[in-house]
Amino acid sequence: MSVTGNKMTGDPPDPMVYTRPPGLTDEVYDREGRMRGHWQYLLDSLQQLGSDSLRERQLKAERILRDDGATYTLASDSLNSRTWGLDPVPLLLESEEWSQIEAGLIERTELLNLLLQDIYGPRELLRCGILPPELIYSHQGFLRPCQGVQLPGEHQLILHSADMLRAADGSMVVIGDRTQTPSGAGYALENRTVMRRVFPSLFRDSHVHRLSLFFNTLRHTLNRLAPPGNLSNGDLPTVVILTPGAYSETYFEHTYLANYLGYPLVQGGDLTVRNGYVWMKSLDGLTRVDVILRRVDDNFCDPVELRSDSHLGVPGLLEVLRAGRVAVANPLGSGVLENPALLKYLPRISQYFLGHDLQLSSVPSYWCGEPDDLAYVLANLDKLVIKRCSRRSGEYGVFVSDLDARQKQELIARIKQHPHHFAAQDFLSPSLTPSWHDNSLTSRPSLLRSFTVAGQGAYAVMPGGLTRIGVDIDSRLIANQIGSLSKDTWVLASEPEKHLSLQPRPGDEPQPQLRQYTNLPSRMVENLFWMGRYGERADTAIRLLRTVFMQLNAAQRLPEDSERLLLRAVTEMTLTLPGFTSDDPKLYAHPEAELLSVICDSHRTGSVKSSLMAMLNCAEEVKELLSADIQRIINDIRDELNGLEGSVSRGMTSAPEESLDPLITALLALSGLYQDSMFRGLGWRFLQIGRRLEKAQQVATLLRTLLVPVHGDSDDGLALESALLTAEALNTYRRRYRAETNIVSGLGLLLVDRSNPRSLIYQLDKLRTDLAQLPKRSQGPEMPREQRLVLEVYSAVQLAEMRLLAGPDATAASRVALDTLLKLVQQRLNAVAVAISEDFFDHTGGPQQLVNTGWKSEL
Incomplete structure (x- = not known):
């Protein structure tokens, strides 16, 4: 296959041929410009597909993601959730290189596990002067109430993710760790599911390592975490996934993992502490909870001992943790390990605990709390990325070279005022990888997040992980919040991977039957109850409005009393008072604006849009209970609402009822699916x-x-x-x-x-x-x-x-x-x-x- 455009004849470059900008690190080409062998088959296959076919595959992937309800919420308004972005060209890693990365990730997670145990245990690193006390005690993630809290078993850090990029010398370098509530594993699984459907033969022939073993390990580990005193002989533990709720930006991942792992998805209000245990409140009473896989940040997990203004956690949770009657993964207080300044000290910590340097290096890092580092940072700002030691939602590293003079001076003033709150890292340009953009293969900077889970005796690593790419070729910041796309990450085996069966083999000990979680939290049934009510409320309002439009636009003009009767019915049915209940001649003479408000004003209680948005919000709260077909109709309704005001406004002078018909059709489909697609x-x-x-x-x-x-x-x-x-x-x-x-x-x-x-x-x-x-x-x-x-x-x-x-x-x-x-x-x-x-x-x-x-x- 040719890998360059025809420069001799001046023909335009082939959009299916991938070339890289000169002088930059690339995943496809080595430093001498030769294509790496494990990319050849993929790029050849894509070229044979052609741009039109690849475009069709991309559209198919987008439809699957939309139908699955795969979203990344950017704001609290449910209509602003955007479909998860997936680039159809995967990132490839050969098995030999991945083995080295995998060993380095396991070693790194082991070290962070030892560090976590030391911080909330003997604190030998502080006593020996390896870590400055201010680095730990000033960090928002260090929780003093968690001192001495221990999970059963040798691993305290259950889940860990590391963000990595390829440096100029070709090695993988870690630029950050996530240890509090590592996100992205569910999205990686969704990416893999979609890619297998979009490129079935290409995926099969590439011998890609499977992801299922990682999630099976997670499931078994969570079951083992249950405190022994909680269980009777033969009982299986009750494991729940604690989510902040539907307005969390990664809520889709929470529901997806709950369905995949088979655990109830709960919010803080679904759990209560009584008699020294944590219980799940359901219609059938209280069910004791043994293990909580949390997606709520540390400080919000217990409003009694941590943030008193939190409504996301479980009051009294820490007291039950200290008593050893519930296990939480990851443990509360593990957010202290996310401090980017810790990367500076990891080599010393590794020498202390392991006796050697880490196989997987970290980006050179500096802590402004140390005078020498502060002086270096202030002298070399343009070469560095400035990060807060305690990560905040919506904040990213600051690339100082992008700042103007005033912004730079403001940043320097903040650093000098609170130096121990800031860390700095050398800027490493991410390697480029092929991406499908504007119907051609182009280069985009890439960042890989891989995941580690505690297994029985050792850590296991997800083969590959979640790759994200920049929105432009020169993007410095790669983040989902600013619109970065994701990629499936393929670790290529040299031969087909053996299929791992979960079925017991002859001679194996009989396994206990998996518990069927039939109890639903009362919050979920309440949302289902109101989902039904809001849907029917909107349906009746739309049907009445359609009737009113048809009668008002009839061939013969209605008598004034009849017209007033119909308009008044709109207000009384929707309770959008005062509306047409007021005796205003101008309102009755020109009712269009009021009718438009009854349909489209989302801030007006009782309006069509308000009722449907309330129904959508309820649907988000029970997302894991809804079938794929129901989710598809929910997405259709959301799409219709986004364009509702424009379509109704255009039709007000002719046949506005026609703009309401798609909503009627969608609600009818939803009603039918309730009967045919729900248990x-x-x-x-x-x-x-x-x-x-x-x-x-x-x-x-x-x-x-x-x-x-x-x-x-x-x-x-x-x-x-x-x-x-x-x-x-x-x-x-x-x-x-x-x-x-x-x-x-x-x-x-x-x-x-x-x-x-x-x-x-x-x-x-x-x-x-x-x-x-x-x-x-x-x-x-x-x-x-x-x-x-x-x-x-x-x-x-x-x-x-x-x-x-x-x-x-x-x-x-x-x-x-x-x-x-x-x-x-x-x-x-x-x-x-x-x-x-x-x-x-x-x-x-x-x-x-x-x-x-x-x-x-x-x-």
Whole structure:
């Protein structure tokens, strides 16, 4: 294969031929410009595919990632989550080189494990003068309450990740360690899953090392961490993954790992400390927790002893840790190892503990807390990267050469004011690697993060890891937060890797059955309940708005009273008060702005967009329970919301209802998938209860708004037609009755017709069935109060006479009997929602500090 463009003829370079800028370190070419052998097959294969085919593979990868819900959240607004970026060209490492990197990573993790044990144990390194005390004690990650806390076994550091780049001499150099809550392993697994689907034959023929052994080791290690006193003979430990919640930037990874490992995903509010143990709160009561794999930063894990303003942790967790009744991985306090200034002292620490230098070197580093280092840093700022010793979210290393004179002086002033808060590192230019950009192979700087997990007796390393690349060829900063893409990392074996089976072989000891986690935290069922309610609330609002647009844009202009009736119904159904309930002639003369606000104003409670965003937020909280098909529809709804205001605004002068049709279709698809793609557990049951409860409420409100007032024959006919159209029952009504609209028959279809899946009695019937399947909260023989309330409503609707309900009162102004019945329905169903919330959803707070500690980040 030719590796350069045709310079002799002046032809444009082949977009499928990879060339590198001269003088820079490259993954494909050695220092003499020769292509490394292990890249040949991949680049040949890509060239045979051609640019069009590779573009199609890239689009396929993007679709898979989107359908999987693989996101990286950049802000607390769920609509701003972006799909995880994956470059279709993998990074390749040959097996021989990887063996050396792997040995160096294992050695480095062993050393960090010894360092962690020493910092929270005897502190020999401080006594011997190898580490300055200020380096440890001034660091935000050093937690004094964790002194003496020990995990079972020889390894305290369970997970470790290291960021590496290839230096100019070709060696791999570590530029940073992550030991608190190392992230990226789940994204690496997702990248691998996608690449195997996009390039199945190329992946198979390349003999790529598998990642499954790493995660199997993690699973077995977490099970072994359970305190022995917690378990009875034959019991398996209860392991949970603690997440900050759906607004965490890596929340997808938390849900992905929870599903892959088979552990419940919990938030701080799902756990409680009682009687000296940690418990998970679920519908079935309390389940004792043995091991917590945390994704919450150290300082937020216990508001009683650490940050008092934290709502992410478990109050009292440290006390249980000290008693040895729960294990947390990584242990609290391990964030102290992330101090970039520690890299300066690792060679000395290695000599002290291991008796030799580390195989995998670190980037030359300096700590400004030492006078000599401070003088060197201030004298050589333009060659250095300045980092805070305590990492802050959203902050990155400062490349001093990129600063102007004023910014440089401000940085110098900050360093001089708090020198022990800053470290510096020599700037090493990352090696370049092929990337698919703008339909051609181009060079991008790359950074590799690899992962280590404690195994039984030794550490195990993920083969490869997560590679990230810069957004431009001259990017100095490589980070997901600024839009860097990721790559799958292929460690190439010399021959096909043997398939590792988890099934026991003949003669092996029988393995205990894996525990089935059927208990759901009450937070999750509450989110499912409200996910159902918000979805149905939005569905009814959209259908009513569509009806209103169709009636207002009919061939014949509506009478003024009829128009006011429909517009007022919009406000009363969505509760976007005051809206059309105010007697404002200008508002009724030009209703477009108010209708647009009811649809698109996300800050207006009750609007379509507000309800759908609330539904999406609930869906994020229960992401691990939703099927891939449901996730796909959720993504479609999010996409529609992003462009909703533009599409509705463009259609306001002609047919605005058409811009709402895609949302109706998506919500219908979601409803169908609830029936076909979810297991019939308690979570599904609460989702259905929420949907039925909201549908019943919406039917009652719709009828009360449109049919209780009496306006005369023509207006009554329009009101009934609008109610039937909103409830998708108009065609059925016409087929059955074939006469002009009649309130009696219309009420029968919408209230008591069991063959109509949108009738009130149908919803109440399903609601009774679902409520009867819930666990009973009391031991007495009486019926639970929510079931009693629904039975009361069900009986009242079932016994109602349509002719009596359709009859107006003596003044012929309203239908009093109908109003009384519907008001009863609304009140009792509201009481049902309150009863469900009080009986099944947990709203109690745990212990908190009486005095705010004023815990602050470093200056």
